Amino acid sequence: MSFRRYTGLSPLRVSKDAKYSVTAGGAIRLEYRESARVRYLLTTELHPRLAEMVNDVKREVNGAEGGAFYINEFRYVLVPDGEGGPCFWAGQFDETLVFEDQSNDILVSPEATSGLLPGDEWLGPHVGIPYVLVAGGTDVRWEKVDGRRREIVLLSDFHGASAARQLGMRLARHKGTSGGRVFINERAEFFSRIDEGQDSRYIYLGALDEDPWFLPPEGFENED
Known part of the structure; x- marks a missing residue:
């Protein structure tokens, strides 16, 4: 293959x-x-x-x-x-x-509309890659699964605790300090689902901009 x-x-x-x-x-x-x-x-x-x-x-x-x-x-x-x-x-x-x-x-469009602010309702596509905001906004993580092996990968592993906390707290400002799933899409826009009883809505959490983020895995970034 x-x-x-x-x-x-x-x-x-x-x-x-x-x-x-x-x-x-x-x-x-x-x-x-x-x-x-x-x-x-x-x-x-x-x-x-x-x-x-x-x-x-x-x-x-x-x-x-x-x-x-x-x-x-x-x-x-x-x-x-x-x-x-x-x-x-x-x-x-x-x-x-x-x-x-x-x-x-x-x-x-996956790109935030002009004037959209963090905390506003996200009206773009719900297509995004799911990461997890750690409770307290102290870090962002994802889980790497390889057969029966599971590994927690933290943003702080790449950029240190202070930088990871800075982004985490920015996301938690509107997501909430209990943490949970956040999405980032192909335009590096963050959004999250907020459940309200039987209903739910999506809110905008801001763009990644210049904040530190996970690095792409080796062997993919320069290919066409």
Whole structure:
């Protein structure tokens, strides 16, 4: 098999609106949840190269085209293996996906709109890579799974406790000091789900900007 497993964080067991997909016709599709009761299926046909990148992996791994994929904060295209293992790396995609439904006056992009502030409602796609804000806002972590081996990877491992706490506290300002899952998307925008009884909403936590972050795994960052 020519495609490699991605050795960084692979999303697992996420909801339908937390992933992109390629349709049978080669379009990119997003299930966009406007509210708990209203969802749209949005598509764009403007990125055939991205669809082909995903389909190259799908054909080799699954024997068929189409299906789910992610784009992480390093702009890497990650394709699930369909069996719950680490994603396959399909390449790098630097363009921005924009979904539009003119009949309903909807424009959805992973890039924060002008004037959006941390704490505001996040109306962009819910597609993002899930990290965990440590309780107290002291650090950010993810869990690396290799068979039966599980390893906690901390932001402080890369940049020290002080720098990790600085970012963690910024996220906790609106996420809350109890911590929990936060998402970062392909435009390095943070957002999080806030549960309110039977309903939930998503809030914007700000952009990564110049804050320290995890390094991309070796062997992927300079490839095309």
